[in-house]
Amino acid sequence: MKDFQNVVLRVAKLRNPEYVKELVKKVSKILFENFVYPSQDEYKLATEKYLKDENPEFMRQFKKNQWIIFFEKKIAPTLVQQHRSIRGTFTSRVKDVMYSVFEATGHKLPSINTQASPSKIQEWKSKAEYNEVEDNQQLTKVGK
Structure with missing residues (x-):
């Protein structure tokens, strides 16, 4: 019991x-x-x-x-x-x-809201700062 x-x-x-x-x-x-x-x-x-x-x-x-x-x-x-x-x-x-x-590493990546719309993400990716980071071989080789 x-x-x-x-x-x-x-x-x-x-x-x-x-x-x-x-x-x-x-x-x-x-x-x-x-x-x-x-x-x-x-x-x-x-x-x-x-x-x-x-x-x-x-x-x-x-x-x-x-x-x-x-x-x-x-x-x-x-x-x-x-x-x-x-x-x-x-x-x-x-x-x-x-x-x-x-x-x-001396690069200023522009901020983006994680809930951003696809058009806002495209706008963010077109910024010069983003392209500078994207084109930098040393910074992007980890992702490749």
Whole structure:
């Protein structure tokens, strides 16, 4: 009877929004290390693996369809949002490093909004500063 009560308490804890929030943080970090743009299945499989490793009783309580519904309603929306946030932060850091590297080599790369339209990107690429960097063999050989 005591074991059953422990399982019930763990399940109640796992359905707690704060637990789901912590779960999402951990799974999204693990997921980002392997997938920058994961599919819906990869989100679900990463969550399943994490829960099977960390709390197998939780996964055992669900039938397959119940788990899918629980995941899609309680975990997936927050997990996708958290993963996008991590990806956005990573992109900003890469962009900052890229600009600082170009500045350290004496080149001033004009800034561009990462959400810019294709026409704005073309306009950015037509700037003299961009062409100076693009034509510099020493700066572009890493990318070739």
